[in-house]
Amino acid sequence: MGFHTTVTGTARIGADRELKHAVEGYWAGRLSREELHRVAADLRRSGRQQLLAAGLDSIPVNTFSYYDQMLDMAATLGALPPRVAAIADPLDRYFAAARGTADVLPLEMTKWFDTNYHYLVPEIGPDTVFGLDAATVLADLAEALADDVPARPVVIGPITFLGLSKGVDDLVPLDRIDDLLPLYEQLLTDLAAAGAEWVQIDEPILVTDAHDGLAALAERVYSRLSAVAARPRLLVQTYFGDAGDALAALGRTDIDGVGVDLVRGSVATVEAAGLADKLVVAGIVDGHNVWRTDLDAALAVLTDLRPHVGTLAVSTSCSTLHVPYSLAPETGLDDVLRGWLAFAAEKFDEVVALSRALTDGRDAQAAAFDAARAALATRADDPRRHDADLRARLAGLTDADRIRTAATQRQELSRAHLALPTLPTTTIGSFPQTGDIRAARARLRAGTLDAEQYRAQMEAEIAAVIALQEQIGLDVLVHGEPERNDMVQYFAEQLTGFFATANGWVQSYGSRCVRPPILFGDVQRPAPMTVDWAVYAQGLTDKPVKGMLTGPVTILAWSFVRDDQPLAQTADQVALAIRDETLDLQEAGIGIIQVDEPALRELLPLRATERAAYLEWAVNAFKLSTAGVNDETQIHTHLCYSEFGDVIGAIADLDADVTSIEAARSHMEVLDDLNAIGFAAEVGPGVYDIHSPRVPAAEEMTTLLAEALAAVPADRLWVNPDCGLKTRTTAQVTAALTAMVDAAKAVRA
Ligand SMILES: Nc1nc2c(c(=O)[nH]1)N[C@@H](CNc1ccc(C(=O)N[C@@H](CCC(=O)N[C@@H](CCC(=O)N[C@@H](CCC(=O)O)C(=O)O)C(=O)O)C(=O)O)cc1)CN2
């Protein structure tokens, strides 16, 4: 009845970011809509062909998206916000919801579970009128069937869709699930009529503690959906962890298959879940990280599992959206390290090898198994994984290395030292990453610009950014980060133990991508990483310039991390490198150092029981990275992506002198949360939402500052944007920061 070889989903940006270039071209008016659609159709077709050629017997479709899969689902369910309803053209309406227009605010963006991918948050109110528009799903299915592809449409399930939505007017979105189920029933009927044999409904929320009663809800919802008369076979897919009780609940329904994450989840849960009459899609190849699968170990797990289930299919643990396309372009990779890795294309082959070994025996796949075994054997004693000096240094650390003197004493000293006005104004670090800056870096790589010319151009950028900030009248300046391709990759390129890919692009949101570095070995800092740039910038002005570093938790979160030791240990290694950098900056005369930790919330475990242990090592690593400096040196940190509730205590525990934090969109809510736990340090709640091209007026920021002053006394309050300015234009930034400084002056007066 089933299939045997598949993947949960795939990336869609294109191996060479074709979709990014097409979509951005369309937005800029350089590309027609027909050209955009053609690029998209080509990507879908080549993606399906790649999976077929690899040997999969069921191919996920409707995994394409012009921007984001949650936004697609909102469109499919008629749940785009009313403020875009007047935009008649569906594609324009879709992009308006994603990015906003001059008159319309976009949907909020937030992290997709514990990944670095951002989804758009649907807004569901009591008045949201759901209505099915299955055109896109049906078109994707038809396109695949026309190519004779055994297509399996994938949609986000109702529990996950509502569970991740934002309630409007005090509504709890999940309370409207019964209004949504008829649409899913209709969708199943339509898909069956259109020829779908299987449909995959993604319910990753079932691996979290995000809501009470999820298992019972899953049983109710899928009992109902499996009762649809003429429907395709139904696969409910979980990923990103162990689905716990929800698995047995699904087992009690009449759905046909369940997808499970066997990389992060436990086989025991699956074996105990009562799935003897179901297809179990076993996610044994890691879709979330880049390590090569130990095929022997994986086959042993699958062999154990097989007697407990109806049919067993082999798959990835989640969509390969979260890993790069292929190792092939990574020509800078040494063969030993290459042997330890598998990107998406290599993972497809692993899935097929395991599936065939399961049916035909391991010997039939001897070449694949031998190659994996030989490559992974080199990992055991690779010297790069064990640096004796570093290990000795870590072993010698004591609690004192993570503790600074009392915050109040530090505040007095740095106050006297820095002589700042009340409500000091500053920014978060980056200024616009212009085309010129990126082109210079591309030319440096291509060899048409030499290192000296590159440095001169970056210095000119820094000088321009310093002059702009002085002209605007900001109090604490930044150098603008022009020399950084990315706030994590830049550091990874200079630390040992990391490999920075040449083309390992992964979608972060919409058309924006990142190249997560691979952290495979012990970490050392051969030389200072930021000091020359900071010193150059400080030499241009009498105002203080902040040194700018990325913290250990964020460096881990936005890299592919080694799986051979606890994350806490890896975090401390990175923290030591950052600590050494803070000391060099201080030595070079930099009096304020910001250590960004925007990903502190992102790595928070999805299950509540694991959170305290995580927060302990995360906070400890940050403190190790920052506690080496003198009392006069002011340590700043920065966090974004709101929803700080679960980590608010940890933010206080970081013991930074100044914390800048996203707050503009949520009207300073976070300040009350900080007050509730007795937070007494200085804080800069963002007053300018940098995610939107819209330039806020000074009055809007004056209002936000007044709201902030209701929660925090003036002598603890800073004035700054929500986040860095790298995605904005110089014109937007100049106007917005001028208005921000005006607002600060008005409130001071
Ligand atoms: N790692 C990470 N994760 C993060 C964030 C982050 O800053 N870093 N922030 C949040 C997400 N926000 C983001 C905001 C912007 C971009 C972004 O702008 N990405 C750029 C790529 C940035 C980059 O790596 N730039 C490189 C390479 C740029 C490039 O594409 N070069 C061209 C040629 C350059 C040209 O001529 O234009 C090429 O290689 O083909 C550089 O500057 O050197 C993009 O998608 O375009 C990504 C994430 C959360 N997660």
Ligand SMILES: [Zn+2]
């Ligand atoms: Zn930020």
